[in-house]
Amino acid sequence: MTAVPPLDALLAAPLASPLAPLLAGLDERMPGLVALYEDLHAHPELSFQEVRTAGIVAARLREQGWEVTEGVGRTGVVGVLVNGPGPVVLLRADMDALPVREETGLPYASTATGTDPEGNEVPVMHACGHDVHVTCLLGATGQLAAHRDTWHGTVVAVFQPAEEVGGAPAMIEDGFLDRFPRAEVCLGQHVAPAPVGFFGTRPGPLMAASDSLRVTLFGRGGHGSSPETAVDPVVMAAAVVMRLQTVVSREIGASQTAVVTVGSLHAGTKENIIPDTAELRINIRSTTPTVRDRILAAVERIVRAEAAASGAPEEPEIIPFNAFPVTVNEPGATAVVHASLAEVLGGGRVFTLPQVITGSEDFGVFGTALGVPSVFWHFGGADPALYADVDPDSLLEDGLPATVPANHSPHFAPVPGPTIPLGVTALLAAAAPWLRNEAPGVR
Template sequence: MHAPVTTTAPGRIHLDDEPRGRLRQDYRHLHRHPELSMQEHHTAEYLTRALEAAGLETFRCGGTGVVGVLRNGEGPTVAFRADTDGLPIEEETGLPYASGARGTLPDGTEVPVMHGCGHDVHTACLLGAVRHLVAQQDGWSGTLLVLFQPGEETAAGARAMVEDGLWERAPRPDVILGQHVMPIPAGEIRHITGNAMALADSWRVTLRGRQSHGSQPQDAIDPVVLGAHIVTRLQTVVSRELDARRSAVVTVGTFHAGLKENIIPEQAEITLNIRSLDEQTRRRVLTAVRRVILAEAEASAAPAPVIEELYTFPLLTNDPDWTASIVEALGAELGPDQVMESEPLMGSEDFGTLPASAGVPGVYWYFGGHDAQTLAGEHVPMNHSPHFAPEEETTLETGVRAAVAALCRAFRAG
């Protein structure tokens, strides 16, 4: 078996030509073949083959999730999670390995699919870290648990794996680790202690009116006007009802109504996304949003709207003691000047479901994916952009080195 990574100095992991080529091959394959949330069938097969070729025990969990186990003597059990799903985005990166994949949403709509959030990077880097630990088993002791999780973008995947008996079928870990590529300089690491990523709630709201001819509004209850008032009024929830020292975001993501310009439609539909950094703020904002929706409907003499919860993301909280230990290891590996503390993010992740359900601590950090030229541009491609294209070599190498350094520290500390 070829060692995918060699260490030439204490705390310095370098990729040789062969592992660097294998890492690039994995990444480009995954990037070219993205799949929508909870539909990652090809990806799951690819990962299963790769893990079994490396000598790991595997099983499927949560539909399209893949779990790998490597037992290497006495010691702690350490889990590392990577997400595997793509997004309904048409890629515009111009990369030679750009995605041309298509997928079907749950409502039957056919859409283009792209790895626009870097899940292909996360997955390839975890595979690279696995191959290192397989080849260097004399340097650590314990049980490695790798979790290739589907459906992060819809908050369905972690929950599906837990409900499918993840913690009854896999060894329960002492800690769960994870990482995410972000539009910051390649080679850098950002970390947050405590509450790191927001709670998020998404709703679909169906506004009901009464249809009529556009020339006879007196005979209608106009759900478009109702929806316009709701959208406007919701902007006051954060600005006028929340203490300025607390953070929240209320976003109306879609507004659909009608089929023809001279028909007042019978109904309209809006979707909402609400984010907060603590449960008290979440409850207050959700209560206010619901009140506004119902009150505006009553003011319009409309039937009560139908409010459906689409999904909920948990709060992502990093354990302080474990975070300090992992951050120290990342600094030793990449250089302390490359590892920086950051502020909590209003983005959301279902990673938090895994440590919470297992009753163990979790640590989640971010690594850079853009080169200096990209970051100096007028419009920096963010996650979920059709132009999101991480710089390949440094980004992948940093992801592998960070994962290996964190895992090795956890095996020693567990």
């Protein structure tokens, strides 16, 4: 494994020059891009509710000279820029935020609220960095439009809604394949809590599959003082939660990767009333079809067995939702992207990740639907000061320290100044081999 250079060396190393003509003027654009990022961060929107964000994206693309289509997959935006004959490259960013109350203390922190699919008012935060993704892609589209003499072909810029709940399939179902130029490669990125200057990807499986289940357990309500007259679904739910913890530890091999999480448990309205039902929302991460099937079967078995053991008057209801496949990077295209990122950003910044990430993505849906290679990578957005006491060589093997806020944390806050220009540069560097007809197999 290549050792990770010291963080100060990563940040001080100059960028290589192959993309210099395409990057010209990016420094001058940076104040506007940072202001855009702060605005997006302060005004997050839940999945399929990204109306304001989509409007900003569409307006910016039109100002840059792109052909723009709005309302794709409900709230998605697609920009197309044709620049002579050549390959078609898809670049993607996601736009939605999460029902999280922000606790970063930033001057542009979100105080927004929204209405979730169940009709509840919830706090909203860009806790996964999708505001960074939108900003970086708009920065890249601006550079492509301003420097058309440096490349040729067609770029399809996809601003996807609802990544957190599967917005990519919604765009495909809305006729994406027939409405826009068919890409020959799909490229995307995700900001991570790694230090600024870190870029990581890998050929083959990159991110885990995700399956979500909504489980309703049925009891028989009654007075809290007389539990013998009722069937308590709260106790039933507690037994299910505890038993599910054994699925990965006792039914999945130590060399295999899987996660089972109960992220939501709701039951009852008052402390002295035994309710009729309890609802659990369960999330499963897996990296192979065999492991996935085994976990899903184990979860269903446990839920039904615990209900039977509790004397439930009805069978549990188990409803799947929000399923994402494994994100797979095509090896040949990944080698091209890795080499281009290393050439432009510096070899000391770009790494091959040693294992599959247990987070999930629906980005791969585009490449699968189109039948073309796709490549996804992660790039650091964390303040290097958070890593002051961390051995850089341990990052790839040991993961992030517990003191660094991760994606979906109320404290997650990428540092925009260095993160955004590196993210813009990475998108352009990844696309460059195709837009210059230098990638293998490009016509």
